[in-house]
Amino acid sequence: MSVFAVREAGSADLILSNPAAEQKIIGQLLYDDSWAEVIGDKVDDRDFADPLLGRIFAVAMREVAERRRVNLVLLAPLFKDDDEFHDAGGQRYLQDLTRDAMTDRLDDAYCSQVRLLATQRRLIASLRETIQSASVPGADLPAIVASADSALSAAIEARDDITFRDGSDCIDEVIDGFDRQIVGVTSGIVEGIDHLIGAIRPGWLGILAARPGMGKTATIVSYLRGAAAQGHHVLLASLEMTWETLALRLIADHCHSTGQPVSFDAIMNRRVQDHHRRQIRAMRDEIAALPMKVIDKRCHTLGQLRRAIRRHKRLLEVQGKKLDLVAVDYLQLLRPDHRGNSEFDDVSEVSRTLKQMAGEEDVAIIALSQLSRSVESREDKRPRLSDLRSSGQIEQDADFVIFLLSEEYYLSKEEPRSDDQHYDAWASKMERARDRLEFSCAKFRHGADGIHHGKFFRRFQAVR
Known part of the structure; x- marks a missing residue:
């Protein structure tokens, strides 16, 4: 018998398999069912190219799970209605498999190879399905690409062995970690987030939420620029603004940080003076050197976002x-x-x-979020977790939730006439609120809630 087999299960359907390795696995399980736990951590019934062996494996594992013995005598009656089992020789077939195991102990390499070949078969099947779908005139190509990406990810997804650790292992890991540097992202610019959250770790999902006009986008642009300046590789996917508009915000923020501020309005409307133009040209290389990328095509779906992340990850990993x-x-x-x-x-x-x-791609993700209009109907405009728009699921999934509040924004809409008796009181409030931005951490899975006051220089779209 050939060690490897490439056989046709249908028209142009070549299936990679190693029949001998699959038989060795079943033989070992029948000969000594104490191997079930070891084998079950490495392969499952879907990994067998031979459908009969896959069914035998599934039934054997089910019996073991129900604490019943498994051997060729006890297993054979469970296949009395399986024609393919009888065509293969019935109980005599199981005897042959068991006899091989008696003379040749199972090697881990058999399980590894069966699993690897199964992954290759799933990958081939996914590619074929994509080709077939894309061959139809008028096919929905974006949907096909999204479906193909999900299918390919599932096909090659690694299955980790389950491990168990006792309390001493966990404590030792903590103690050993005291001398290790924390892996995570900080900004060094946006003190509100750095102070409340610290280093944002891989696998975390953070939510930065506010009503319109509070400075969500300005905050995230400033945060990303600061993180990139510290050497962190960051990626911004904007579904609302074009990359050109984001670039203008980045320029305004950077100009402000140099002590030579240029208003965002002047940059946006191309009303910059000559010395500002020279200044912006001079800082071009500084901004270009930052490890910060903006996706230049709006990712409207989760599949598109995942593909963009993976593509950028591959470019960096190289x-x-x-x-x-x-x-x-x-x-x-x-x-x-x-x-x-x-x-x-x-x-x-x-x-x-x-x-x-965030977990699967080993990155931290910060998602900006809108809040419901109920905030506007309250006298106290400070947001609450219940204001997260559309879903309480956001609160459940997030590792942290930070709300932004600019009292200056609301006061600016309440300005009385200069001759009004309330004008002086309003002006006093306005002066206290000027450029003041409240960061309110309403949930932090890994720490305490809290409030920090930063600065939002609205004219320059810069947050500190």
Whole structure:
């Protein structure tokens, strides 16, 4: 018998397999069912190219799980109605498999190879399905690409062995970690987030939420610029603004940090003076050197966002570098690959998937979020967790939730006439609130809630 086999299961359907390795696994399980735990951690019934061996494996593992003995005598009656089992020789077939195990102990390499070949088969099947779908005239190519990406990810997804650790292992890990540097992202610019959260770790999902006009986008642009200046590789996916508009905000923020501020309005409307133009040209190389990228095509779906993240990760990994932080502006504009029955369902799915994505891609994710209009109807405009728009799932999935509040924004809309008796009181409040931005951490899974006051220089779209 050939060690490897490439056989046709249908028209042009070549299946990679190692029949001998699959038989060795089943033989060992029948000969000594105490191997079930070891084998079950490495392969499952879906990994067998031979459907009969896959069924035998599934039944054997089910019997072991129910604490019943497994051997060729006890297993054979369970296949009395299986024609393929009888065609293969019935109980005599199981005897042959068991006899081989008696003379040749199972090697871990058999399980590894069966698993590897199964992964290759799933990958081939996913590619074929994609080709078939894309061959139809008028095919929905974005949907096909999204579906293919999900299918390919599932096909090659690694399955980790389950491990158990006792209390001493956990304590030793903590003690050993005291001397290790914390891996995470800080800004060094936006003190509100740095003070409340500290280093944002890989796998975390953070939510930065506020009503319009509070400075969400300005905050995340300033935070990313600061993080990039410290060497962190960051990626911004904006579903609301074009990359050109974000570039203008980045320039205004950077100019402010140099002590030579240029108003965002002047940059936006191309009303910069000659010396400002020279200044911006001079800082061009500084900004270009930052390890910060903006996705130049809006990622409207989770599948598109995941592909963009993976593509950038691959480019960095080739250079021996790592993607540290992804920011999404903003969460409610991101759609699941398959729409739900309501906005609530869609936002819940987006929230859950972003949290999963952070873990699977080993990056931190910060998603900006809108708040419901109920904030505006209250005298106290300070946001609450219940104000998170569309879904309580966001609160559940997030590692931290930070709200932004600019009292200056609301006061500016209440300005009385200069001859009004209340003008002086308003002016006093306005002076205290000027450029003041409140960061309120309403949830932190890994620490305490709290409030920190920073600065939002609105004219320059710079947050500190």
